[in-house]
Amino acid sequence: MSTMQAIAPGGTAEASRRRRGLAVRLLMSEYLVPGVTVIYFLVMWALVPAIATTETLLDILAAMLPLLVVAIGQTFVLIVAGIDLSAPSILATASVVGASMMTGDGGFALGTGVPVLVGIVAFLAVGLLIGLLNGVCTTRLGMPPFIVTLTTMMFFGGFALFYTSALTEDGSSFGDLPASFVAIGQGTVVGVPYSLGVAGVVMLVAHLVLSRTVFGQWLYAIGRNPRAAAISGVPVRRAVLWAFAISGLCAGIASVLYTGRLETGTPVLGQRILLDIVGGAVIGGVSLFGGQGRVTWTLYGVLFLSVVDKGLQLLGLDLASVFAIKGLVILCAAVLDAVRHRLMLRG
Amino acid sequence: MNGRNTKLFVLRNTPVLLFLVLLAAFGLMSDRFLTIGNFVNIVIQAAHIGIIAIGMTFVLLIGGIDLSVGANMYVVASVLGLFLKDLPLPVSFPLATLLGLAFGAVNGWIVTRLRVAAFITTLSTLFVGRGIALYFSGNKMVGFTPQILALGRASYFGVPSAIWAFAAVFAAAYVTLSQTTFGRQLYAVGADPDAAGKAGIDVRRIVFSVYCIAGVCAAIGGLVSLSQVAVASSTFGLQKEFPVIAATVLGGTSLFGGRGGVLGTVFGAVLIQTVENGLVMTNADPYLYPLVISVIIFIAVFVDSSRTSILERLERRQIRVERA
Numbered sequence: 001m002s003t004m005q006a007i008a009p010g011g012t013a014e015a016s017r018r019r020r021g022l023a024v025r026l027l028m029s030e031y032l033v034p035g036v037t038v039i040y041f042l043v044m045w046a047l048v049p050a051i052a053t054t055e056t057l058l059d060i061l062a063a064m065l066p067l068l069v070v071a072i073g074q075t076f077v078l079i080v081a082g083i084d085l086s087a088p089s090i091l092a093t094a095s096v097v098g099a100s101m102m103t104g105d106g107g108f109a110l111g112t113g114v115p116v117l118v119g120i121v122a123f124l125a126v127g128l129l130i131g132l133l134n135g136v137c138t139t140r141l142g143m144p145p146f147i148v149t150l151t152t153m154m155f156f157g158g159f160a161l162f163y164t165s166a167l168t169e170d171g172s173s174f175g176d177l178p179a180s181f182v183a184i185g186q187g188t189v190v191g192v193p194y195s196l197g198v199a200g201v202v203m204l205v206a207h208l209v210l211s212r213t214v215f216g217q218w219l220y221a222i223g224r225n226p227r228a229a230a231i232s233g234v235p236v237r238r239a240v241l242w243a244f245a246i247s248g249l250c251a252g253i254a255s256v257l258y259t260g261r262l263e264t265g266t267p268v269l270g271q272r273i274l275l276d277i278v279g280g281a282v283i284g285g286v287s288l289f290g291g292q293g294r295v296t297w298t299l300y301g302v303l304f305l306s307v308v309d310k311g312l313q314l315l316g317l318d319l320a321s322v323f324a325i326k327g328l329v330i331l332c333a334a335v336l337d338a339v340r341h342r343l344m345l346r347g
Numbered sequence: 348m349n350g351r352n353t354k355l356f357v358l359r360n361t362p363v364l365l366f367l368v369l370l371a372a373f374g375l376m377s378d379r380f381l382t383i384g385n386f387v388n389i390v391i392q393a394a395h396i397g398i399i400a401i402g403m404t405f406v407l408l409i410g411g412i413d414l415s416v417g418a419n420m421y422v423v424a425s426v427l428g429l430f431l432k433d434l435p436l437p438v439s440f441p442l443a444t445l446l447g448l449a450f451g452a453v454n455g456w457i458v459t460r461l462r463v464a465a466f467i468t469t470l471s472t473l474f475v476g477r478g479i480a481l482y483f484s485g486n487k488m489v490g491f492t493p494q495i496l497a498l499g500r501a502s503y504f505g506v507p508s509a510i511w512a513f514a515a516v517f518a519a520a521y522v523t524l525s526q527t528t529f530g531r532q533l534y535a536v537g538a539d540p541d542a543a544g545k546a547g548i549d550v551r552r553i554v555f556s557v558y559c560i561a562g563v564c565a566a567i568g569g570l571v572s573l574s575q576v577a578v579a580s581s582t583f584g585l586q587k588e589f590p591v592i593a594a595t596v597l598g599g600t601s602l603f604g605g606r607g608g609v610l611g612t613v614f615g616a617v618l619i620q621t622v623e624n625g626l627v628m629t630n631a632d633p634y635l636y637p638l639v640i641s642v643i644i645f646i647a648v649f650v651d652s653s654r655t656s657i658l659e660r661l662e663r664r665q666i667r668v669e670r671a
Contacts, residue, residue: 083466137645143652144602146412150589151645158637165634275470288464320486324478331471334463342462 073250081290091270099265131248185260223290373625397616402564410604418476420569420584451562499574537604
């Protein structure tokens, strides 16, 4: 029996309107992405039961946390309608500079007695400085963020390779990192990874900054309408500068986690994750046009991407298919976002 | 010439002056650099980036962006090498170009019909495209027939084939932008899409065509590049979007649409290649190439973006106020 016959003639319009209402509400819901993630997970569970083991779940978590930290930084820049293409290069530069401080193979900070501390400070400083450089160039020199971060991406991507080739014998990476540093990326306390703690703190702080501070309100105001924000007394330049600095700092923190996990400082770190960083934020609902974004949305997007990634891996798909499917998934999310945007305009 | 006029002159011609300074610097460092033969080489090497950048110019002129050009190159190359291998070049090349057009049309369709931001659209088609091409090629190197290499090495009327292709694409693009209704409408859409729509321009059609043009140019650029290397490894075209966008922006095309042109783009592509060639000629550490090139792009774009406002200030007429 077809559905048309099942609906009583008088109730058709009413029922379809109600159904449409539900579909729209579902579509507009903040929990759409987490919902889709859960559905995807359940389907995968039926196909490959291995996805629900503790080991796999911890794997997903480990892969997701550093990405989440960079994506949160990117969220700040996206909110002011900017973009930070240099994040992958910041990951790489921080990784090699930080690792060169504390490698057992002639690290610069070995003589100080606290090489790990110096190393971590180097990671964060590199991130913060490149972020500030991006910010200064966009706000003071009046160059578009896309071009500024494109050139810093090229420059620091090249710099990381140059630095490594000049300072290591095999020219490829800095190994032999102190055990206490590696523990940050890999270690656990009563089964909970340290990296979860780090990412949790970053998330919490970022959430509070965006939702509870004046600075956060400034960022949203700038993203919605920079001219109106400036007229209302928002220090636009200073706020945008700090949005870029935060993005850089987050990339520095993420680099600590990635480098600890890999046990080496390498210039190819993060070479292919630009799509994941921007895609994660956008899937969650952060707008590329500024003014819209939340830390929790970015969390949903990154979680979704990480689960999709692991699921495709467990299905035994090759790199080619993973590429193609991930691209399609992000495209679908973007289409969905465009539909939501239009529905919102229609009211 | 007083101080103000000197300043004006320098600002107006900064890209050219930067180019001359670089030529002089590399010329002093290597006596093989400033030769006709080397310059021809530079243009041949710049041809594929230049051709793709000409397509990118159209996209940037309407305020869009196409990150998928490198993936498009790879899709075209792998299909050509795997499925169209046995066809004669006059048949397979147009087919390959059509494939590039189709790739661009998909971008254009998503951007205009599904109204997804160009950045995220082309970022995802980049991945889908590379995935499909990797699937076709089985992650292996794709080889080509010797005819393609012969074409790459051929010269007609003393001009190498790559330069012919470069010149043809440039001429077509230049005429389209400066002499046709389509070109004028394109600038109008770039300057203000809403106003252009109200003035009766079919904005969607223009935007769609622009991505198609970028797709065609990416395919032709890919073919030119193939005719020089004759193999497509799994990294063929990887991250080509960055030098392509850099060349376009270096040539003075604004990322916000409405301002720029293909003449500047050709200049930008040749400039980047000149720097790379100069670094090779002066035996610089290869690891330094990206550093030097990115700094030069940065300086050029910085000067370009700041000179507009400075020029306006300097060009203002100074009216002498007589004291009463």
